[in-house]
Amino acid sequence: MASVSMPRFRLIELTEVDPFAEFAKDVAAGLTAELKHLSCRYFYDREGSRLFEAICELPEYYLTRAETEILKRHAHEIASLFTGDVTVIELGSGNAAKTRLLLDALLSSRGVRYVPIDICRPVLEESAADLLERFPTLEIVAVAAEYHEGLRHLLLRSRDREGASASETPLADARGSECPPRLILWLGSNIGNFTREEAAMFLRRIRGTITSADRMLVGVDLRKDRAILESAYDDAAGVTAAFNRNLLARINQELNGNFDLSAFQHRAIYNQELGRIEMYLVSTRVQSVTIERIGLTVKFAAGETIHTENSYKYSLAEINAVATAAGLQDQCCWQDAAGRFTLHLFASG
Numbered sequence: 016m017a018s019v020s021m022p023r024f025r026l027i028e029l030t031e032v033d034p035f036a037e038f039a040k041d042v043a044a045g046l047t048a049e050l051k052h053l054s055c056r057y058f059y060d061r062e063g064s065r066l067f068e069a070i071c072e073l074p075e076y077y078l079t080r081a082e083t084e085i086l087k088r089h090a091h092e093i094a095s096l097f098t099g100d101v102t103v104i105e106l107g108s109g110n111a112a113k114t115r116l117l118l119d120a121l122l123s124s125r126g127v128r129y130v131p132i133d134i135c136r137p138v139l140e141e142s143a144a145d146l147l148e149r150f151p152t153l154e155i156v157a158v159a160a161e162y163h164e165g166l167r168h169l170l171l172r173s174r175d176r177e178g179a180s181a182s183e184t185p186l187a188d189a190r191g192s193e194c195p196p197r198l199i200l201w202l203g204s205n206i207g208n209f210t211r212e213e214a215a216m217f218l219r220r221i222r223g224t225i226t227s228a229d230r231m232l233v234g235v236d237l238r239k240d241r242a243i244l245e246s247a248y249d250d251a252a253g254v255t256a257a258f259n260r261n262l263l264a265r266i267n268q269e270l271n272g273n274f275d276l277s278a279f280q281h282r283a284i285y286n287q288e289l290g291r292i293e294m295y296l297v298s299t300r301v302q303s304v305t306i307e308r309i310g311l312t313v314k315f316a317a318g319e320t321i322h323t324e325n326s327y328k329y330s331l332a333e334i335n336a337v338a339t340a341a342g343l344q345d346q347c348c349w350q351d352a353a354g355r356f357t358l359h360l361f362a363s364g
């Protein structure tokens with residue numbers, strides 16, 4: 016675990032697993048499977064994070080605008096649910112653009128410690144610098160890690176509350192034994208990149224770490240018309256296609272692969288039965304690709320696919336079922352005016 020410290024800012028890098036070995040192992044397993052696949056967690060290198068930010072600005076990708084609309088309208092109402100100081104923990108914070116609205120509302124009448132957890136360290140550093148300049152009283156403890164690693168530290172933190180070694184864990188509160196309530200943010204439909212079962216399990220684990228004073232705010236994309244969904248994931252400017260292909264560029268750079276990016280087409284289809292967008296890279300011809308660092312040659316037939324992402328969409332009943340399975344109580348929810356997206360505030364039932 017590496018740590019960088021400055022006034023009001025601390026960055027912790029959790030490096031318990033070797034990220035290179037993990038990537039190499041997953042790429043080898045995914046590309047030798049009968050139905051080839053790569054995990055969407057590998058989208059977010061520096062370039063992938065930049066492309067994702069560009070996606071959020073696209074006219075077709077309504078999700079970010081819809082969630083921002085909800086936060087603009089209800090940030091003060093959400094902030095008013097907390098009386099004293101608060102620790103805001105964000106899973107997959109990215110550039111934290113929407114979070115600013117909440118931080119602004121919260122900081123108007125209380126002290127806030129912000130704990131963004133994101134896989135991409137440069138993005139964390141940039142967004143923290145911006146937030147520290149914008150909000151002169153904000154304290155930030157940034158954690159460069161995956162959700163699961165970050166969550167493990169939440170679990171440690173929870174144990175601290177019961178009197179264990181508070182000062183030894185990254186999320187420990189420097190202000191002493193008195194811990195302010197936590198608002199855990201899981202925004203941007205990040206829940207959609209988990210299966211419904213995984214989402215319920217993940218939320219259940221979080222529920223096991225929170226107290227009755229803590230809350231969780233989850234952004235969920237709603238089921239809707241196929242045409243709207245498919246164009247949100249296959250935009251006219253081709254940004255999502257570049258984001259998808261960047262996975263192959265990353266394999267080329269980090270594992271010394273020789274993917275010809277122009278020989279793979281982006282495809283996004285809505286699987287209505289499962290309620291999810293499925294993203295693929297489709298080989299446009301018969302080809303074989305060598306990935307030197309893992310000693311692998313992969314053969315592709317023309318039309319053969321690599322499944323790169325699922326993005327689940329929810330009905331209100333499906334959200335309810337996941338919350339119930341996780342043992343969470345749905346305290347409040349807000350939708351954008353067009354009813355495309357919803358924010359749910361959960362408490363530990």
Ligand code: AVI
Nearest residue numbers: 070203204205207248255326
């Ligand atoms: C990060 N995640 C919630 C995005 C989504 O909508 O599933 C990732 C994305 N994939 C293509 N466009 C955006």
